[in-house]
Amino acid sequence: MRILLVEDDEKIASFIIGGLRQSGFAVDHAANGVDGLHLATTEPYSLAVIDVMLPGLDGLKVIEELRRRGINTPIIILSAKRSVEDRVRGLETGSDDYLSKPFSFSELLARVQALIRRSSSVSEPTRLTVGELSMNLLTREVRRGETAVQLQPREFALLEYFMRNPGKVLSKTMIMEHVWDYHFDPQTNLVDVLVCRLRNKIDRDWEKKMLHTLRGVGYVLKE
DSSP states (O other): OOOEEEEHHHHHHHHHHHHHHHOEEEEEEEHHHHHHHHHHHHHOSSSEEEEEEOOOSOOOHHHHHHHHHOOOOEEEEEEESSHHHHHHHHHHHHEEEEESSOOOHHHHHHHHHHHHHHHHHHOOOOOETTTTTTTTTTTTTETTTTTOOOOOHHHHHHHHHHHTTTOOOOOHHOOOOOOHHHSSTTTTTTTHHHHHHHHHHHTOOOOOOOOOEEEEEEEEEEE
């Protein structure tokens, strides 16, 4: 799943990005409100974490504009403003949750997971199935048939992307954009290496292979 972080404090942003990536999320970061609004209106996100006091365009105006355009991405406000009035105003603006600074990452992560779980129960399935492969997005359990498959966070994110697009050829660029973020070097072999690791875990011990390479085009997951 892909998260947008709009935060101008470099240390806080680095702290959050590192934690979310270790938890298996792809994270795009904007350091001001203008860039944050642009990303939020042009890219699909499972959730956005938005600071209030931002250069260019403050976070509340970003949220107001997103809601005005009908974009319903779940939003958590992360702000140093702590008063009851600030929290009420943030929620009334259109955010779904409000967390005051200083904060613990474990609490932020719990709120991110809860909000995604809540939104998924309305609009998206919590379990994906392609042939013998099944994935529980809430418990993060993956199985091929009756066999549990242990995946690292980035491998889980890659397989989730494949399982959301069964039978569809996914290019390296598409995979980079969804599993990493938009700050990537297309010349690296990160995708090839990650696909190889995933293939070893979901196909190596089975006669029928599910993850296929289309040389020069990309990869496809098929039943």
